[in-house]
Amino acid sequence: MADPRPLTGEPLPLDLLNTAWVEDGGPRDLLAEDGGVATWLASRGLAAPADGRARAALVEAREALRALLTAPVDLAARERVNAVLARGAERVRLGPDGPVREVDVAETWRVPWQAATELVALRERHGDRIRRCANPECVLWFLDVSRPGTRRWCSMAACGNREKARRHATAA
Ligand SMILES: [Zn+2]
Numbered sequence: 001m002a003d004p005r006p007l008t009g010e011p012l013p014l015d016l017l018n019t020a021w022v023e024d025g026g027p028r029d030l031l032a033e034d035g036g037v038a039t040w041l042a043s044r045g046l047a048a049p050a051d052g053r054a055r056a057a058l059v060e061a062r063e064a065l066r067a068l069l070t071a072p073v074d075l076a077a078r079e080r081v082n083a084v085l086a087r088g089a090e091r092v093r094l095g096p097d098g099p100v101r102e103v104d105v106a107e108t109w110r111v112p113w114q115a116a117t118e119l120v121a122l123r124e125r126h127g128d129r130i131r132r133c134a135n136p137e138c139v140l141w142f143l144d145v146s147r148p149g150t151r152r153w154c155s156m157a158a159c160g161n162r163e164k165a166r167r168h169a170t171a172a
Pocket residue numbers: 133134135138139140153154155158159
């Protein structure tokens with residue numbers, strides 16, 4: 001199956017969030033579809049299990065990350081992400097060519113753990129650039145890498161123009 005999502009290519013944690021989107025006015029969830037987990041993993045170039053347990057782990061991580069980004073000061077949201085983070089641990093040691101990082105994590109949790117870990121790093125470095133699309137009906141997330149930091153939409157074509165048209169209609 002080709003990746004059917006409207007927005008791809010965001011950093012891993014946001015890309016995981018973007019496995020859920022709105023299509024024709026209703027929610028669509030790639031992870032809930034037949035072959036959807038495998039499609040998403042292939043789209044990311046990740047070799048990982050795509051069975052029911054992997055799906056459940058990915059969904060658990062996705063909803064924890066969404067809860068945290070939606071309510072960053074909420075203790076329960078933080079604890080949900082901490083529960084995902086607790087699934088794995090990274091060990092660093094020095095090898096002949098520099099640091100070697102080994103992750104201790106069950107195969108099923110490797111990608112969900114990685115997504116949670118990367119979200120922590122992303123918030124630390126670029127917390128003010130993690131955005132949800134400004135269209136209130138859109139649930140997509142992106143990292144604003146524009147120089148002025150003024151990106152508001154998942155895409156101009158999908159949401160930006162619609163908002164412009166709406167404002168135009170209100171003004172008329
Ligand atoms: Zn959007």
